[in-house]
Amino acid sequence: MTSFLVFVSVCFCASTATAAEIGLDPSFWSNFIAWSFDQQRAFHKELIGSIQNISNKNSFTASLSLISVSFLYGLFHAAGPGHGKAVIAGYLATQPEKRMRAIILATASSLIQGVTALIIVYGLIYAVGLLPRDANNAISWSERLSFLLVTILGIILVIKALQSWKKDHDNANKSECSHLHFEKINQPPGFRNILTTLGIVLSIGLRPCTGAVVVLVFAQALGLYFTGIIAVLTMSLGTGMAVSGLAFFVVSFRSWISRGLSKNFRIWNKTGNLISIMGGVFLLVLGISLLNASWQVTHPMF
Amino acid sequence: MLLFWVFCCFNGVQSSLAHPHAWIDLRTEIRFNSKGEAAALSQIWLLDPGYSSFATVGLDKDGDGNPDWGELDALLQENMRNLRKFNYFTQVFNGSKIVKIGEIFEMSSRMQGNRLEMRFVVPFVRPIKLSEKTNLSYRIFDPTYYIEIVHEKKNQSVSLIRAPSGCTSIVKDPNPDAATVMLAASLDKTQNGGLGLGKFFAETVSVKCLTQR
Numbered sequence: 001m002t003s004f005l006v007f008v009s010v011c012f013c014a015s016t017a018t019a020a021e022i023g024l025d026p027s028f029w030s031n032f033i034a035w036s037f038d039q040q041r042a043f044h045k046e047l048i049g050s051i052q053n054i055s056n057k058n059s060f061t062a063s064l065s066l067i068s069v070s071f072l073y074g075l076f077h078a079a080g081p082g083h084g085k086a087v088i089a090g091y092l093a094t095q096p097e098k099r100m101r102a103i104i105l106a107t108a109s110s111l112i113q114g115v116t117a118l119i120i121v122y123g124l125i126y127a128v129g130l131l132p133r134d135a136n137n138a139i140s141w142s143e144r145l146s147f148l149l150v151t152i153l154g155i156i157l158v159i160k161a162l163q164s165w166k167k168d169h170d171n172a173n174k175s176e177c178s179h180l181h182f183e184k185i186n187q188p189p190g191f192r193n194i195l196t197t198l199g200i201v202l203s204i205g206l207r208p209c210t211g212a213v214v215v216l217v218f219a220q221a222l223g224l225y226f227t228g229i230i231a232v233l234t235m236s237l238g239t240g241m242a243v244s245g246l247a248f249f250v251v252s253f254r255s256w257i258s259r260g261l262s263k264n265f266r267i268w269n270k271t272g273n274l275i276s277i278m279g280g281v282f283l284l285v286l287g288i289s290l291l292n293a294s295w296q297v298t299h300p301m302f
Numbered sequence: 303m304l305l306f307w308v309f310c311c312f313n314g315v316q317s318s319l320a321h322p323h324a325w326i327d328l329r330t331e332i333r334f335n336s337k338g339e340a341a342a343l344s345q346i347w348l349l350d351p352g353y354s355s356f357a358t359v360g361l362d363k364d365g366d367g368n369p370d371w372g373e374l375d376a377l378l379q380e381n382m383r384n385l386r387k388f389n390y391f392t393q394v395f396n397g398s399k400i401v402k403i404g405e406i407f408e409m410s411s412r413m414q415g416n417r418l419e420m421r422f423v424v425p426f427v428r429p430i431k432l433s434e435k436t437n438l439s440y441r442i443f444d445p446t447y448y449i450e451i452v453h454e455k456k457n458q459s460v461s462l463i464r465a466p467s468g469c470t471s472i473v474k475d476p477n478p479d480a481a482t483v484m485l486a487a488s489l490d491k492t493q494n495g496g497l498g499l500g501k502f503f504a505e506t507v508s509v510k511c512l513t514q515r
Contacts, residue, residue: 037503041322048352051415131360173361210448211323214356267437299448300384301357302323 036076043073047215051231055222057113070215070231073112074238077209084109084204085246086286087150091200092250094279095157096258096272102247105200112205114236117144117212118229125217132217136302141214142206144294149203151287157280158194162176165273203287210302212236304384318436322447324353330442331461332509338466339429340438340509343394344408348454354418368413378411378420391451393501394440401438402427432469432511443504453505454512460507468512476503 050066078085088109092102120142124135212232219228259270331344349357357377361369385391394401411420430438442451453459453473460471475498 041325044322045325045350048350052351127358132356204348213356214323214352217356217359218352221359298444300388301353301381301444302448 016273017066027278038170038235039076040073041068043076044211047073047231048218051222051224053229054227055224059102066231067234070234070239073211074235074240075242077211077235078110078239083150083207083286083290084113085139085149085243087153087200087204087252087283088243088247090279090282090286091153091157092247093254094275094282097251099248099251102251103244105197105211106243106247109201110236110240110243111233112201113208113239114212114232116205117208117216117232120208121213121216121228121241132213133302135213136210139208139210139296142208144291146203146206147290147294149199149206149287150290151202152259153196153199154254154280154282154284154287156199157283159280160192160275161273161276161280164276168273205240209235319429322450324356324448325350325450325452328442328451329441329454329459329460330507331463332438332465332471334462334464334469336464337429337431339431340426341429342351342423342425343392343403343440344423344463345390345392345421345442347451349413349418349420351416353449354416356415357418358413363496374411374413374418378409381420382406382409382422390422390424391444392440392442394426394438395423396430396438397436397479401430415435432509433513434510437508439506439508439512441501441504441506443500445500447500447503450503451505453507462509466511470511471507471509474506474508476505503512 040225047066047068050062054066056062088102088106091097092105092294097105120135120138121132124130124138125132130138211233213234215231216228219225219231261271327348327350329346329348332340333342333344335341358369358374361373361377363370363373382390389403390406392403394403404427406422406424409420409422411418413419430436432438445450456470458474460473462469462471
């Protein structure tokens, strides 16, 4: 039952769209999604408009409006469903992480997303001299790399959970006690932890938003080098804040459930491992289906 | 339980595609032939400044500050070749039946200020005699919803060329029934490779003619 609950929460967070199917009030969620699409559209138009404004007027107010519109665009871009949120939510709902680290993960991956867009535009288009349309090829490979990382991350989580399960099992047989258990609820030590963090941040961050790339190219074409960078970074900040909110919510929800169950420590320990495995499988399947889709769908005009 | 999981994932895939990243201001014309039948749909796409510069950077080889004519033409050819597989984002209906469209003609492109403009005409394989009973409707949309396509000035963006008297056109706003949108996001994945969301945000133009007496 517990695993089921946590599992439902994974679904719920992984994609707001899913909420409708698992029986939460569908009209609320779909209205919310439709509304956030509308906002995104409106902000996209304003974003392009405000960059143009800066090139015409180059005034302080124009710059200020660009920054605020970029931020809001990022915020609403993240409000809809997406692959980064599925990864973050799937990971956090099933792995023991602290709130602070969850927020750092969310913010870092959004910022890396912006930086990836910057590297592709400034590196490939202006340094190497690719046309933006050709650079799109590079974007789809960067995207596939990110999906591959999602898959690998899933495999790592499954292996980690299985190992910890086996260790539990061995310990139970030897009936050694308490201090070993303590070690388990703490974070896994150093190196591996850094690897997982890097995995999550890159598996999200290597997929730059096409919108960010378009905005950068546009700013560059108008000769506004610095403006483009500011726009993309504030956009990432907006996205980071929205995703952090989600991350915070997921971790709180998870710890609320685990606190409820901590009275029976051994049961939690076992289901804890089971949930970790499920989280791993979730990311594995997500990664594979994203990879699969990335070859099927190519846009005729991008 | 496993089913739930599969559902989640497919949804994630589907939805990660769904953001409008560019927009097109559209103008359309329904062309009638000498028999007074609707024969072709002419389209003018005015792409937004952001996408336009994304698509045309590096096409100014002679350095006069504007993309070269030849390069623009190559871009148009490439776009049209790619769009062919997507039926030029165009869906035409005779009542509720889909109207077959032929090879496009009169393709051209140019810059309007900093915006790229593309024009082309989509002929109907069989011209349609419109009457009170047979009406024509069409939707032009990007099924992936990457690009938002709208008639810029609503009804003023549609014109009827050589139409018999008594013919009128009207642009209907998309009315995405929220629940349908959600359903679309989950169903179309399996039906046509995840390209489903756009049609729920598409305008519908319908053309009607009163029968001459």
